[in-house]
Amino acid sequence: MGLQKGSNSSENRQVSAAARFAYLMTICGSGLVFLSLAFLLLGAEKISLSDVWSAVRAFDASNFNHLILRDIRLPRLIADIIVGSCLSVAGAVMQGQSRNPMADSGIMGISAGSAFAIVLMISFLPNATRLQRIGFSSMGALLATCLIYAIGFLGRRGGPERLVLAGMAISTLFGSISTAVMLKNGSSAQMFKYTAGSSANTIWQDIYVAAPFFLIGAVVSISLSRQLTLLNLSDEVSIGLGANTKFIRFIATMVVLIFSAIAVIVIGPVGYVGLMVPHIVRRFVGTDYRYVIPSSMVMGSFFVVIVDLLARVAIAPLEFPIGVLITVVGVPFFIYVSRHIRDREFRT
Amino acid sequence: MTRRRTAKNGSLIEQRSHKKLFRQNPRCVIGLLLLILLITCSVAINTGRFPTSPRQICEALFGQGDPRLRMLLLEFRLPRMILAALVGFGMGMSGSMMQTLLHNELASPGTLGVSAGSGLFVSLYVALFKTHTSTGILLCFAALLGGLFSAGIIFIISMVGHRDFQHSRLIMTGIALSSAYGAVGIILMMLIDPNRMEFLQRWNSGELWGTNWVYIGHFSVWLLIAFWAVYSHNRTLDVISLSYEMAVNLGVELKRTFIYLSVCAVAMASSAVAFGGNFFFLGLIGPHIARYLVGTEAKWNLPASAMVSAIIVLVADMIVNQFSFAANIPTGIVISVLSVPYFLYLMIRR
Numbered sequence: 001m002g003l004q005k006g007s008n009s010s011e012n013r014q015v016s017a018a019a020r021f022a023y024l025m026t027i028c029g030s031g032l033v034f035l036s037l038a039f040l041l042l043g044a045e046k047i048s049l050s051d052v053w054s055a056v057r058a059f060d061a062s063n064f065n066h067l068i069l070r071d072i073r074l075p076r077l078i079a080d081i082i083v084g085s086c087l088s089v090a091g092a093v094m095q096g097q098s099r100n101p102m103a104d105s106g107i108m109g110i111s112a113g114s115a116f117a118i119v120l121m122i123s124f125l126p127n128a129t130r131l132q133r134i135g136f137s138s139m140g141a142l143l144a145t146c147l148i149y150a151i152g153f154l155g156r157r158g159g160p161e162r163l164v165l166a167g168m169a170i171s172t173l174f175g176s177i178s179t180a181v182m183l184k185n186g187s188s189a190q191m192f193k194y195t196a197g198s199s200a201n202t203i204w205q206d207i208y209v210a211a212p213f214f215l216i217g218a219v220v221s222i223s224l225s226r227q228l229t230l231l232n233l234s235d236e237v238s239i240g241l242g243a244n245t246k247f248i249r250f251i252a253t254m255v256v257l258i259f260s261a262i263a264v265i266v267i268g269p270v271g272y273v274g275l276m277v278p279h280i281v282r283r284f285v286g287t288d289y290r291y292v293i294p295s296s297m298v299m300g301s302f303f304v305v306i307v308d309l310l311a312r313v314a315i316a317p318l319e320f321p322i323g324v325l326i327t328v329v330g331v332p333f334f335i336y337v338s339r340h341i342r343d344r345e346f347r348t
Numbered sequence: 349m350t351r352r353r354t355a356k357n358g359s360l361i362e363q364r365s366h367k368k369l370f371r372q373n374p375r376c377v378i379g380l381l382l383l384i385l386l387i388t389c390s391v392a393i394n395t396g397r398f399p400t401s402p403r404q405i406c407e408a409l410f411g412q413g414d415p416r417l418r419m420l421l422l423e424f425r426l427p428r429m430i431l432a433a434l435v436g437f438g439m440g441m442s443g444s445m446m447q448t449l450l451h452n453e454l455a456s457p458g459t460l461g462v463s464a465g466s467g468l469f470v471s472l473y474v475a476l477f478k479t480h481t482s483t484g485i486l487l488c489f490a491a492l493l494g495g496l497f498s499a500g501i502i503f504i505i506s507m508v509g510h511r512d513f514q515h516s517r518l519i520m521t522g523i524a525l526s527s528a529y530g531a532v533g534i535i536l537m538m539l540i541d542p543n544r545m546e547f548l549q550r551w552n553s554g555e556l557w558g559t560n561w562v563y564i565g566h567f568s569v570w571l572l573i574a575f576w577a578v579y580s581h582n583r584t585l586d587v588i589s590l591s592y593e594m595a596v597n598l599g600v601e602l603k604r605t606f607i608y609l610s611v612c613a614v615a616m617a618s619s620a621v622a623f624g625g626n627f628f629f630l631g632l633i634g635p636h637i638a639r640y641l642v643g644t645e646a647k648w649n650l651p652a653s654a655m656v657s658a659i660i661v662l663v664a665d666m667i668v669n670q671f672s673f674a675a676n677i678p679t680g681i682v683i684s685v686l687s688v689p690y691f692l693y694l695m696i697r698r
Contacts, residue, residue, distance in 0.1 A: 165454075166692060168520070176680070177685060323531075338520055
């Protein structure tokens with residue numbers, strides 16, 4: 001929307017979008033830094049800034065506050081940042097490659113598929129390593145994706161709404177089977193995460209396993225961004241300009257799968273982030289995916305960290321499951337998007 | 349009336365030929381459904397962890413036999429069975445009415461978010477006042493309030509946008525809203541009484557929890573009143589099912605009737621939600637099967653939807669009781685697993 005306000009010449013538009021991109025990145029980036037600091041300081045146990053500083057300079061294993069910082073808050077903060085980026089980029093890539101403004105890994109049931117696979121794995125193969133867990137999670141995501149696209153393909157008039165409805169139904173299906181399995185095996189806290197979504201109890205191992213995949217995915221998605229911009233216009237344009245659409249779609253789908261799998265491993269099935277963040281980002285920087293993807297990363301992290309901070313601080317020492325808070329914010333946005341955003345704005 | 353409606357949608361004409369037999373004899377179909385319902389009930393009362401013979405059950409029902417067995421039957425199995433049937437009645441009729449009123453074949457208390465809204469109010473009511481028994485009617489009113497609240501919200505949203513109910517967008521909004529109600533429920537529950545989280549989780553996936561004779565009494569009276577209020581207007585429902593313009597032309601006071609019937613539909617669904625739990629897809633598939641069997645005429649469709657849904661709940665509950673895996677899995681989960689494929693099929697077919 002912002003783009004129409006600018007001048008008509010394409011050169012000016014380019015400059016303006018780049019400027020907006022820089023502006024957005026600066027604001028969100030500095031906001032993220034401040035929030036991270038607040039995240040480390042606030043909570044059930046208040047920690048002073050000097051404690052943080054001394055923990056960085058000379059870590060003292062007998063100091064309780066230092067231990068909280070190192071083993072509880074820092075991994076959780078990093079988990080939130082990773083998940084925020086993953087979910088938002090997955091949403092942006094899905095929306096770009098399918099030209100479906102409502103696409104989101106949580107809403108479309110992909111996260112539910114991952115969570116289902118993990119719940120099954122925890123109940124039947126309790127000794128699986130974390131690496132295997134990522135494998136299972138991706139398989140679940142793949143299963144859900146295949147189901148959704150099969151339905152979209154079989155239903156002759158696909159349309160965004162049809163796909164989203166199918167995704168919601170599949171998400172219900174996976175969710176209810178997961179709940180049944182959980183209730184059968186006694187719902188432990190570890191399992192609860194995979195139905196409601198929570199970043200509590202994140203430990204460093206989670207991050208060690210997730211981080212490499214995250215980095216690979218980030219590099220791939222950024223290098224894919226130019227092609228995504230073309231794909232977002234139309235298949236014909238894309239092919240005409242010499243892009244291999246099938247290959248790009250395949251890679252894009254892989255990125256989405258890996259990212260949703262990581263997000264589910266770390267924090268559980270959380271929806272709506274991948275819907276909200278790219279839409280807000282596109283408002284600012286337009287539909288050039290070279291800008292959309294990096295800004296989605298930063299803004300997504302920003303959003304998840306702020307919500308998690310809220311979840312921890314609001315009713316300390318208890319805390320809300322983060323997925324629940326995100327749903328409360330996300331549903332009005334979802335309804336707004338479903339009512340107002342038509343192809344016009346999406347494609348610009 | 350049925351014929352005219354089917355003739356409009358060309359694709360339905362072919363399907364009609366093999367449905368003809370059913371549709372021309374709605375009375376027989378209703379009778380057959382009643383018979384199936386009774387058979388299901390009699391099988392349902394025999395399933396469970398303790399095997400019982402039909403003779404023992406008859407003895408117990410007439411006040412004889414082993415007192416322990418009688419307690420098992422009268423305090424556990426029978427109320428649960430009746431509750432399951434009543435939930436099916438409420439959800440089925442409500443779904444059928446919503447589909448007719450909105451001209452949207454995916455509409456139902458679950459997919460419009462109505463049942464999640466009433467559930468939100470019920471769980472809050474239970475958490476706030478920590479009540480049991482004797483307040484069944486209040487529980488019904490809390491549920492009704494919640495149902496009307498959520499129906500109002502989705503109505504306003506759909507009116508603001510495109511002024512139509514027929515789109516899948518309406519259903520999408522409804523499902524999203526219902527997840528939001530669930531989330532708000534969890535947040536409020538954590539603020540009020542975190543110990544009741546499991547109740548909420550179980551309720552959300554659809555557990556028959558109000559198995560208590562007092563509740564059942566209230567529930568059945570409430571349902572009976574709502575049923576009477578709707579059934580006396582069955583001709584109006586038929587007229588509305590044609591189209592809103594037609595209804596106005598035929599002298600229906602559309603606004604008032606629409607609100608009246610919607611309130612009745614919400615009342616049925618919300619009482620089922622209050623005592624039964626959130627059966628997400630039940631109100632959707634029951635009426636669909638009923639429409640397949642007896643057509644769209646409300647006079648036959650309403651009771652048929654009620655009975656089909658009741659049979660579905662009973663069968664699901666039977667599966668749960670028989671294979672409960674010692675974990676007491678909520679009945680709604682079985683229904684969801686059974687009905688999601690049907691929902692997806694509906695989507696593919698259209």
